[in-house]
Amino acid sequence: xxxxxxxVKYSLDVSEIRIxxxxxxxxxxxxxRKVSDFDKNAVEEAVRxxxxxxxxxxxxxxxxxxxxxxxxxxxxxxADEAVLVTDPGYAQSDxxxxxxxxxxxxxxxxxxxxxxxxxxxxxxxxxxxxxxLAERLGLPQVTHVRRLEVKDGxxxxxxxxxxxYELVSVKMPVVVTVTKEINEPRYPKLMDIMKASKKPIKxxxxxxxxxxxxxxGAAGSGIEVLRALAPEMxxxxxxxxxxxxxxxxxELIELxxxxxxxx
Amino acid sequence: xxxxxxxEDLGLALELLGKGRELAERMGVxxxxxxLGCGVDARAEELAHYGASKVYVVDHANLAxxxxxxxxxxxxALARKHGPDAxxxxxxxxxxxxxxRLAAKLDVGCVTNCTGxxxxxxxxLLLFSRLAYGGSAISTQRCxxxxxxxxxxxxxxxxxxxxxxxxxxxxxxxxxxxPKVKVLDFKKKELKxxxxxxxxxxxxxxxxFRRREDVAMLEELARLLGxxxxxxxxxxxxxxxxxxxxxxxxxxxxxxxxxGVGVSGAIQHVAGIRDxxxxxxxxxxxxxxxxxxxxxxxxxxxxTVVPELVKKLKERAK
Numbered sequence: 001x002x003x004x005x006x007x008v009k010y011s012l013d014v015s016e017i018r019i020x021x022x023x024x025x026x027x028x029x030x031x032x033r034k035v036s037d038f039d040k041n042a043v044e045e046a047v048r049x050x051x052x053x054x055x056x057x058x059x060x061x062x063x064x065x066x067x068x069x070x071x072x073x074x075x076x077x078x079a080d081e082a083v084l085v086t087d088p089g090y091a092q093s094d095x096x097x098x099x100x101x102x103x104x105x106x107x108x109x110x111x112x113x114x115x116x117x118x119x120x121x122x123x124x125x126x127x128x129x130x131x132x133l134a135e136r137l138g139l140p141q142v143t144h145v146r147r148l149e150v151k152d153g154x155x156x157x158x159x160x161x162x163x164x165y166e167l168v169s170v171k172m173p174v175v176v177t178v179t180k181e182i183n184e185p186r187y188p189k190l191m192d193i194m195k196a197s198k199k200p201i202k203x204x205x206x207x208x209x210x211x212x213x214x215x216x217g218a219a220g221s222g223i224e225v226l227r228a229l230a231p232e233m234x235x236x237x238x239x240x241x242x243x244x245x246x247x248x249x250x251e252l253i254e255l256x257x258x259x260x261x262x263x
Numbered sequence: 264x265x266x267x268x269x270x271e272d273l274g275l276a277l278e279l280l281g282k283g284r285e286l287a288e289r290m291g292v293x294x295x296x297x298x299l300g301c302g303v304d305a306r307a308e309e310l311a312h313y314g315a316s317k318v319y320v321v322d323h324a325n326l327a328x329x330x331x332x333x334x335x336x337x338x339x340a341l342a343r344k345h346g347p348d349a350x351x352x353x354x355x356x357x358x359x360x361x362x363x364r365l366a367a368k369l370d371v372g373c374v375t376n377c378t379g380x381x382x383x384x385x386x387x388l389l390l391f392s393r394l395a396y397g398g399s400a401i402s403t404q405r406c407x408x409x410x411x412x413x414x415x416x417x418x419x420x421x422x423x424x425x426x427x428x429x430x431x432x433x434x435x436x437x438x439x440x441x442p443k444v445k446v447l448d449f450k451k452k453e454l455k456x457x458x459x460x461x462x463x464x465x466x467x468x469x470x471x472f473r474r475r476e477d478v479a480m481l482e483e484l485a486r487l488l489g490x491x492x493x494x495x496x497x498x499x500x501x502x503x504x505x506x507x508x509x510x511x512x513x514x515x516x517x518x519x520x521x522x523g524v525g526v527s528g529a530i531q532h533v534a535g536i537r538d539x540x541x542x543x544x545x546x547x548x549x550x551x552x553x554x555x556x557x558x559x560x561x562x563x564x565x566x567t568v569v570p571e572l573v574k575k576l577k578e579r580a581k
Contacts, residue, residue: 014397014530026400095363096372122531123397125511126375127356128363131331135367140443141331143360156447161356162507167448168330181500221407222372228395228402235542236558241549248561249571252543253579255559261464261520261541262488262576 002055005112006046007102007133008074010067011036012123019230026228035070038118040077041178044185045148046116047078053150056080058109062101064090068201075196076188082201083109085209089217095124096222097215099132104209106137109202112173114155119144119177127177134175142168143177265345266290267410268315269297269338270353271329273306275417279351280313282380282420286389289382292348295319296430299337301327311430313423318432319345325439328446329357333439335364340437342369347410349389351380354414366412373412374404378419389413398511398534416515418460452506459509464490465518465539467509469532470497471525471546471565475504480569481524487576488520495532510535525565528553545569 013032020027035043049055059074061067062085071082085105089097106112115137120127127143134141146165147158150172159166160179188196206216214220238255240248256262266287268279280296287294295317298307307320319341325333338361342350352362354376366373378401379392388405391413395402406412459465466485468478478492485492493516499508507514511534521539525546526532533556536542544553544560545568554560561568 012396014399017396017399017530019399026396028396094372096366096370099367120512125394125397126363126373127359128366128373128375131335131360131363132367134331135335135364141360141364142444143331144356162452164449164451166446167450168444168446170444222366222370223374224405224407225395226390226403226405228400230400231537233537233556235556237554237560238558239544239549239554239560239562241562243561243563245561245563245567245571246574248563249568249575252559252561253572253575256520256541256543257579259541259558262579 002053002113003058003110004046004049004055004114004116005058005060005106005110006039006042006074006079007115007117007129008039008043008059008061008070009036009118009121010034010061010063010070011121014123024229024232026230033066035073036118036121036123038120038122038178038180040185041180041182042116042118043074043077043079044183045178047186048183049114049150050078050080058083058112060085060102060105060109062086062090062093062098071201072196073188075199076193077186082199084201084203086203087206087216089219092218092221093216094221094223095126095128095132097217097220099129099136100211100215100220101206101209102129102133103136104211105204108204108209114150114172115139115175117175117177119179130175130177137175139173139175140170141175141177142170144179145176146179146181148176148178148182264292265295265347266292267295267297267347267350269299269350270355270358271299272353272355272417273309274422275353275355276310277313277422278417278420279353279415280310280315281423282415283351284314284423286380286382290348290387293317295347297338297341299326299334307432311432312425312428314426315430318430320432320434321437321439322434323439325442328442330442330444330446331360331364332444333442334361335368336440337437338365339368340439341435342410344435344437349409349411349413352412352414354416359414362412362414369410369412371408371410371412372406373414374406375414377413377415380413380415394511394534398530418517459491459493459507459514459516462491462516462518464488464520464522465493465509465516466490466522466524467493467495467526468498468524469495469526472498475502477566478504480573483573484522484569484576487573487580488522490518490520495526523553524569526553527551528556
């Protein structure tokens with residue numbers, strides 16, 4: 001039976017991040033987390049393979065214990081089984097560590113014909129985990145896919161690149177990252193959400209995966225984050241309110257003329 | 264001791280050499296460019312004139328079409344042979360996937376889509392800045408081991424000037440993985456009018472627009488301002504009104520004038536317009552986040568405000 005593994009990230013909901021005006025640091029405490037947008041598209045694509053071709057779908061995440069809620073969402077959408085890979089160093093892990101945990105889990109839970117992920121995560125936007133995972137597993141990668149077909153042990157995919165759409169084919173197994181455009185993720189029905197809440201979630205730790213201390217969290221990461229500060233936006237914030245459109249337009253054009261950006 | 268630059272995009276390769284020159288001097292290392300492909304003598308010869316001391320060339324049949332596995336393997340093989348201190352790769356989608364795979368091969372960190380690169384005066388290591396938390400912050404990062412791998416998007420740095428001085432061109436016969444992915448076809452995107460990234464004035468349509476044909480009035484506004492129309496991600500992706508969008512995950516713009524019309528100002532969009540000289544917003548909602556990052560704005564219905572702007576600009580032009 002063919003199997004697809006879909007990796008999901010339990011991401012920060014970036015629309016909820018606020019900046020502390022005194023320190024200019026982003027405040028992430030209490031910010032809601034959710035399944036990263038493009039990973040949801042990856043789950044949808046995996047579930048469609050199940051519906052069309054009878055594949056088995058395994059959802060996998062690397063995160064804290066609360067990341068189980070991301071897996072529950074994948075299960076509610078139609079995934080068959082779910083695996084949480086967890087480690088106390090999760091929050092300090094870069095893509096090097098993340099891809100190591102995912103790869104080691106996949107080696108133990110697999111083999112898979114296809115591994116799907118979002119092209120990037122909505123909080124990190126590194127675009128790295130897919131390619132790194134592919135390299136660690138010794139598999140080819142096809143990134144930024146907006147259309148995917150699976151047949152005869154092969155995937156045919158259309159990639160969305162800056163200047164055009166590239167059509168490629170590759171023998172499975174393969175790692176594929178998908179764009180938001182590939183599909184419209186379904187909203188799970190209440191019944192499926194309830195069923196998903198009862199399904200078991202397998203948990204694996206660094207010890208289970210044979211990942212030594214020095215390869216975990218901050219110690220194992222290839223990069224060090226020195227600081228993260230909101231950029232200083234010095235804007236004039238001259239906002240015209242409560243005026244008739246004609247007057248407001250005239251005032252704005254006048255202002256832009258003074259700025260030298262309107263002739 | 265060297266700093267390497269690589270991009271499959273010639274313009275971007277020159278930008279990396281432009282910044283690379285300055286960084287290499289401050290690091291006290293040699294600057295080199297890498298050229299990968301099949302039949303790339305002319306490219307190597309051209310790149311030899313932009314301030315690098317060396318141009319490493321891997322000319323191999325497995326590099327005939329661009330796929331990540333052979334390209335990353337060629338770069339990794341070169342890096343293992345020469346041990347550069349840092350490798351800057353052009354952050355196109357292709358560049359990013361190659362850099363990530365390269366970093367995985369070398370088991371080192373990688374910082375993608377850097378908006379700035381600096382040199383730590385004490386350690387001579389590179390310091391990279393990039394957007395973090397979905398664009399709400401700029402984070403400064405350092406790679407712990409060498410080579411320090413990072414990617415830099417187009418138009419971040421100035422191109423290196425062409426010089427008469429010619430770098431040494433070194434042909435390298437390293438092992439290159441067999442391509443596994445077959446490229447079957449390539450459909451070029453139709454990019455109407457001037458390119459967004461080079462436009463002097465960018466007028467962006469946001470979710471405030473109800474119908475696609477309504478954007479025609481924005482086209483007129485853009486024409487009068489001497490600019491082009493762009494879209495936000497929801498319009499481009501969800502409604503499919505365009506192939507590309509302005510934002511952190513799409514086209515990052517730095518025009519003289521940005522006008523967001525019916526644009527709410529989601530973080531990922533703002534991260535893509537932040538370096539515009541003047542930011543203008545038109546939105547019905549006085550609490551729209553775009554007003555917080557705007558120089559000028561009008562709170563009002565775009566369907567009445569835009570025609571007035573068009574009218575006033577026409578009168579002004581007379």
